[in-house]
Amino acid sequence: MDTINRLKILSSQMDFEPAEDYGCPKINPSMRYSGFVHNAVMPNGKTIALLKTLLTSACERDCYYCPFRAGRNFRRATLKPAEMAQIFMSMHRAGIVEGLFLSSGLIGGGIRTQDNLLDAAEILREKLGFQGYLHLKIMPGAEQGQVERAMQLSNRVSLNLEAPNTKRLNILAPHKAFIDELIQPLRWVADIRNSTSNKTGWNKRWPSVATQFVVGGAGENDLELLTTTEYLYRDLGLKRAYYSPFRPVEDTPLENQPPTMLQRENRLYQASFLIRDYGFLMEELPFDNSGNLPKDTDPKLSWAQSNLRENPIEINFASKKELLHIPGIGPRGVSSILAARKQNRVKSLEDLRKIGINPVRAAPFILINGQKPSQQLNLF
Numbered sequence: 554m555d556t557i558n559r560l561k562i563l564s565s566q567m568d569f570e571p572a573e574d575y576g577c578p579k580i581n582p583s584m585r586y587s588g589f590v591h592n593a594v595m596p597n598g599k600t601i602a603l604l605k606t607l608l609t610s611a612c613e614r615d616c617y618y619c620p621f622r623a624g625r626n627f628r629r630a631t632l633k634p635a636e637m638a639q640i641f642m643s644m645h646r647a648g649i650v651e652g653l654f655l656s657s658g659l660i661g662g663g664i665r666t667q668d669n670l671l672d673a674a675e676i677l678r679e680k681l682g683f684q685g686y687l688h689l690k691i692m693p694g695a696e697q698g699q700v701e702r703a704m705q706l707s708n709r710v711s712l713n714l715e716a717p718n719t720k721r722l723n724i725l726a727p728h729k730a731f732i733d734e735l736i737q738p739l740r741w742v743a744d745i746r747n748s749t750s751n752k753t754g755w756n757k758r759w760p761s762v763a764t765q766f767v768v769g770g771a772g773e774n775d776l777e778l779l780t781t782t783e784y785l786y787r788d789l790g791l792k793r794a795y796y797s798p799f800r801p802v803e804d805t806p807l808e809n810q811p812p813t814m815l816q817r818e819n820r821l822y823q824a825s826f827l828i829r830d831y832g833f834l835m836e837e838l839p840f841d842n843s844g845n846l847p848k849d850t851d852p853k854l855s856w857a858q859s860n861l862r863e864n865p866i867e868i869n870f871a872s873k874k875e876l877l878h879i880p881g882i883g884p885r886g887v888s889s890i891l892a893a894r895k896q897n898r899v900k901s902l903e904d905l906r907k908i909g910i911n912p913v914r915a916a917p918f919i920l921i922n923g924q925k926p927s928q929q930l931n932l933f
């Protein structure tokens with residue numbers, strides 16, 4: 554089979570893997586291979602055409618949820634590192650793709666598989682002069698030196714934890730070691746970034762780091778997922794945790810398990826952003842007795858309904874952290890309020906609207922100069 558057909562097979566098998574932030578799903582019609590090019594939003598807000606693919610869809614492991622597990626009958630393909638680098642660069646030069654997300658099934662162990670990914674990345678950066686966006690996977694069981702090399706070559710590295718702890722991972726992937734194979738490489742990433750500057754890296758900056766959880770496949774609750782997420786954000790400096798709702802795959806041990814509701818995924822993202830960007834503590838998140846978030850209300854609103862109805866926050870004197878707890882006000886809104894307060898006091902809901910804040914969500918939970926502004930709401 555020729556290289557492009559193998560690439561088509563490999564890339565079409567990557568839909569389950571979130572990468573970066575998804576942009577509008579429109580693909581430039583000039584992209585001939587649009588079946589495997591994804592629009593992805595970069596941290597700077599720019600949308601690029603990303604080739605999301607694998608070096609091989611063969612795998613020697615047997616994770617219970619995974620379409621690539623050993624022994625499952627489907628059409629697999631493999632590209633050598635040099636083939637991958639060459640075909641990607643041809644597509645890049647033709648203007649079809651701007652960036653590459655490269656992962657792999659495990660063949661010959663984590664170390665050997667990581668070497669193959671590094672080979673492809675080194676050819677791209679050092680022989681072919683690729684200067685664009687590269688997201689490299691770190692394989693379970695990779696060595697510390699390989700992790701550092703991946704960091705030197707890429708803009709983002711990621712390693713999928715899949716489950717929040719050892720007990721849950723045993724249900725999804727009993728032959729993976731949660732601490733030794735998965736958490737340890739992420740600790741190395743944090744150590745390397747904290748202890749050295751990236752003098753030898755292709756752009757002299759360390760990459761961002763991400764992970765993915767399969768939600769609902771192992772009977773875990775939201776509290777378990779978010780406890781691990783908080784550790785990753787606060788202690789290991791992760792940029793992004795992805796939550797992929799479990800989908801049963803035919804001919805796997807979990808094929809009869811029900812899929813996870815998308816709403817759970819949404820609530821997990823909302824809660825994880827509250828931890829990462831809004832200064833929320835785990836104990837402030839509105840878990841129910843089963844350790845799950847309410848499905849019908851977003852967690853910030855739920856917290857505010859329990860805590861701010863009787864104790865509204867004074868917009869003109871609140872700290873940054875207090876302002877971030879008000880529904881309808883995000884980090885940008887907080888900056889606008891702090892800037893507005895330096896000029897003049899905020900006097901009305903209309904003043905909030907003028908600085909880009911939708912006051913309807915915030916109004917029940919705030920005071921403006923000591924007054925509840927709820928009665929002004931009918932103006933909106």
Ligand code: SF4
Pocket residue numbers: 612613614615616619620621622623657658659726
């Ligand atoms: S190691 Fe990765 S590719 Fe292989 S079966 Fe497990 S999750 Fe799937």
